[in-house]
Every structure is written in C-alpha cells, then in structure tokens.
Amino acid sequence: MNVEQRYRLVYKPLVFVASLVPLAWLLCGAFNLFGASLGADPVKKLEHEFGKTALNFLLLTLLVTPVKNLAGLPHVPRLRRMLGLFAFFYVVLHFTVYLVLDLELNFRTLFADIAKRPYITIGFAALLLLIPLGVTSTNRMMRRLGRRWQKLHRLIYVIAVLGVWHFYWQVKRDVREPLIYAAILAVLLGYRWFRARARATSKSVSATVPERT
Numbered sequence: 001m002n003v004e005q006r007y008r009l010v011y012k013p014l015v016f017v018a019s020l021v022p023l024a025w026l027l028c029g030a031f032n033l034f035g036a037s038l039g040a041d042p043v044k045k046l047e048h049e050f051g052k053t054a055l056n057f058l059l060l061t062l063l064v065t066p067v068k069n070l071a072g073l074p075h076v077p078r079l080r081r082m083l084g085l086f087a088f089f090y091v092v093l094h095f096t097v098y099l100v101l102d103l104e105l106n107f108r109t110l111f112a113d114i115a116k117r118p119y120i121t122i123g124f125a126a127l128l129l130l131i132p133l134g135v136t137s138t139n140r141m142m143r144r145l146g147r148r149w150q151k152l153h154r155l156i157y158v159i160a161v162l163g164v165w166h167f168y169w170q171v172k173r174d175v176r177e178p179l180i181y182a183a184i185l186a187v188l189l190g191y192r193w194f195r196a197r198a199r200a201t202s203k204s205v206s207a208t209v210p211e212r213t
C-alpha cells in the first residue's frame with residue numbers, strides 16, 4: 001500500500017470513527033447505555049462536552065502543521081480538513097443544544113444573550129466565522145479561490161482565540177482549565193509566528209547576499 005492508499009483506506013476512516021466517539025458516548029449517556037450517564041443536569045453536560053470537544057478539535061487542527069514539520073510526517077495534513085470539519089460539527093451541536101434544549105428555541109433570549117453576555121457574543125462570533133471555512137472546505141472551492149482560500153482559512157487562528165476566550169469568560173471561579181487551553185494555543189500560534197519570521201529573515205538574507213559571478 002502506498003502512502004496515498006494508507007491515508008485513504010486506513011488513517012482517514014480511523015480518524016473519522018475516533019472523531020465520532022465523543023458523540024457516541026454522549027448518546028450512550030442520554031439512553032443510559034454501557035454505564036454512561038449525563039448526570040443530574042443533562043443539558044448542561046451536553047453543552048459543556050460539545051463545547052470542549054469543539055475546542056479540542058480546533059486545537060488538533062492547529063497541531064497538524066507542527067506535527068508535520070517536527071515529526072517529519074509530510075502527509076499528515078491530509079487529515080486536517082476532517083479535523084477542522086469535526087470542530088465545526090461539534091460547535092454546531094454545542095450551539096444547537098444551547099438554542100433548542102437550553103433556550104427552548106426562544107430567539108428573543110438568544111439575541112438578548114448575544115447582546116448582553118460577552119462570552120456568548122464571542123462564542124457566536126466564532127461560530128459565524130467558522131461558517132465560511134466550512135462552506136469553502138471542498139476541493140472545488142479550494143481550486144476556485146486559489147490563494148484567497150489560504151488567506152480565508154487563516155481565520156482559524158482568530159476562531160481558536162475566540163473559542164478559548166469564550167471558555168475563559170464563561171468560567172465562574174476556577175480558571176485553570178481555560179488557562180491550560182490558552183497556554184496550548186499560545187504555543188501553537190507562537191510556533192507559526194517563529195517559523196514565519198525565520199522564513200522572512202532567511203528570504204531577506206538571501207536577497208542581500210550578492211550572487212557569485
């Protein structure tokens with residue numbers, strides 16, 4: 001099996017199934033199967049778990065490039081689109097639980113929350129920014145947008161910052177967990193910043209070194 005086939009036939013299906021495990025486990029909890037349970041406040045539990053899973057997928061998506069470079073795995077970006085789409089999927093589930101089960105489809109409360117509760121405003125902004133990324137994730141859109149596609153998909157950095165910020169702001173007391181997420185995100189974004197700087201420096205050095213004649 002060559003690398004292309006290995007990714008298509010083994011790794012991608014494995015990542016796909018593994019990405020559905022959090023959803024499957026929460027569904028088991030909803031129906032009290034295999035000892036899983038959603039606890040005393042099932043709506044809060046679903047809201048929290050979907051929110052956290054969405055954030056985990058956002059960070060996993062950002063982890064792909066460092067893994068590719070540092071572990072020498074040039075083909076691992078083939079999994080990035082799927083991870084990003086699962087981030088979107090879990091954010092949509094998180095929002096749906098909030099809107100349908102928590103607010104019982106009361107759109108007036110939704111808009112009031114977006115206007116008055118800063119952590120909801122930020123979360124909602126992140127959801128809106130994820131939509132164009134989801135819509136343009138097909139090969140066709142990638143080809144159609146060309147270089148603009150890459151620029152557009154840099155929004156993922158902003159979305160991840162908003163996601164962690166949203167998490168931090170909704171915590172009432174113990175901020176340790178969101179701070180751990182913030183630290184991981186800082187490392188992932190810092191890595192990109194250093195690489196971009198190093199590339200820019202090496203470009204300007206090679207431009208100033210006179211060519212040997």
Ligand code: HEM
Nearest residue numbers: 048051052054055091095098120123124126127163167170
């Ligand atoms: C990229 C988008 C988003 C991400 C990554 C995200 C992530 C999270 C995370 C990690 C939590 C904390 C879970 C926990 O405590 O264990 C959370 C809580 C919450 N999020 Fe989001 N979220 C996003 C968008 C939204 C949107 C669009 C809404 C609604 C408009 C929303 C509403 C809430 C609510 C109501 C809570 C629970 C607050 C509480 O416990 O009182 N989130 N979110």
